[in-house]
Amino acid sequence: AQSVAQPEDQVNVAEGNPLTVKCTYSVSGNPYLFWYVQYPNRGLQFLLKYITGDNLVKGSYGFEAEFNKSQTSFHLKKPSALVSDSALYFCAVRTLSGTYKYIFGTGTRLKVLA
Amino acid sequence: DTEVTQTPKHLVMGMTNKKSLKCEQHMGHRAMYWYKQKAKKPPELMFVYSYEKLSINESVPSRFSPECPNSSLLNLHLHALQPEDSALYLCASSQGAGTYEQYFGPGTRLTVT
Numbered sequence: 001a002q003s004v005a006q007p008e009d010q011v012n013v014a015e016g017n018p019l020t021v022k023c024t025y026s027v028s029g030n031p032y033l034f035w036y037v038q039y040p041n042r043g044l045q046f047l048l049k050y051i052t053g054d055n056l057v058k059g060s061y062g063f064e065a066e067f068n069k070s071q072t073s074f075h076l077k078k079p080s081a082l083v084s085d086s087a088l089y090f091c092a093v094r095t096l097s098g099t100y101k102y103i104f105g106t107g108t109r110l111k112v113l114a
Numbered sequence: 115d116t117e118v119t120q121t122p123k124h125l126v127m128g129m130t131n132k133k134s135l136k137c138e139q140h141m142g143h144r145a146m147y148w149y150k151q152k153a154k155k156p157p158e159l160m161f162v163y164s165y166e167k168l169s170i171n172e173s174v175p176s177r178f179s180p181e182c183p184n185s186s187l188l189n190l191h192l193h194a195l196q197p198e199d200s201a202l203y204l205c206a207s208s209q210g211a212g213t214y215e216q217y218f219g220p221g222t223r224l225t226v227t
Contacts, residue, residue, distance in 0.1 A: 032213050043118070043204050043218030044157065051213045090156055100145060100170060100211045104156035 002027040004093050006105035013081045014113050021076040021108045023091030032094040033074040034102070035065055039087045047089075050074060061085070081112045118219035120205050126225045129195060135222045137188040137205030145169075145211065146188040148180060149204040151221070157204055163188060164211075195226045 005024045013019045025031055032051055036044040048059025050067045058064045065076045076089060088109050092102040118139045127133050137146065145164050149157035162170035163182040171180075177199075179191040188205055202223055206216040 034215060036218075041202070041221070041223065043120075043206070043220045044216075046215040046217065049213070049215055088154070094212060096212065098211050100147070100162045100164070100208075101159055102216075107154065107156055109154075 002093075002095060002103055004091055004103050004105040006089075006091055006108045008108050009106075010109045010111060012111045012113060015083055016080050019078050019081040019085070019110065019112070021089050021091075021110060023074045023076065023105055025072050025074065025091075025093050025103075027093055027095045027103070029095045031074075033065075033067065034092040034094075035059065035063070035074075035076050036090045036092065037087045038090065038107075044090060047076070081110075083112045083114050086110055086112045118205055118207055118217050120203075120219035120222050122222060123220070124223045124225075126227060127192065127195065128227055129197075131195075132191070132193045134192065135190040135203055135205075135224075137190075137219055138186055139207040139217070140186055141207060141209075141217065142185075143207035143209055143217070144185065145208045145214075146182065147204075147206040147208075147216065148178075148188070148190050149206065150199075151202045151204055161190075192224075195224075197226050200225045 034049045035047040038044045055067045091105040121136045148160040151157040160174045161180045166182045181189040202221045204221045205219040208214040208216045
């Protein structure tokens with residue numbers, strides 16, 4: 001069965017410290033991987049995606065993610081966290097080029113402490 | 115313009131009411147989506163329209179009825195809802211399937227009393 005796991009319900013980090021939000025996947029075929037962020041009572045905002053090519057993907061607001069095929073992971077990172085980064089983060093994967101459906105992770109709440 | 119707009123922002127309706135949610139995008143996207151999201155959970159796909167035709171219906175109860183009048187507009191008609199249908203309803207659009215990311219609207223917070 002295909003799945004996406006975000007093993008941490010919540011991640012706490014001090015402002016200015018680096019942050020990592022973890023995502024692992026289990027799919028057949030080549031994965032198309034996405035990260036979205038959701039602020040309270042708002043829709044999801046696209047941060048970045050991996051389709052092919054360079055394993056390090058840079059996205060919006062200083063976020064980046066590293067695709068690791070051997071570990072089937074796509075962790076989201078940022079070198080220096082801001083209090084305004086506090087939000088709910090979702091990892092998502094598609095496995096077929098023609099599909100509209102995502103497999104979403106359960107979400108990780110990031111809390112950046114001042 | 116990379117915005118998806120949704121109206122209304124909030125909606126309270128009784129179980130016998132009929133109401134509609136509206137979604138609009140002007141990015142030229144040919145795929146539009148409805149999602150339902152409960153608190154602290156990932157969005158659940160309900161419907162997908164591709165080139166104004168219903169492409170996916172995720173076995174959604176018939177009390178939810180989608181409509182795509184044109185390539186920029188998506189409606190969700192609601193009738194005889196249940197309290198458990200209370201949720202945030204998100205609209206999204208994308209250029210296409212597969213590698214394309216989705217752009218989400220801010221959602222309509224629906225409460226069924």
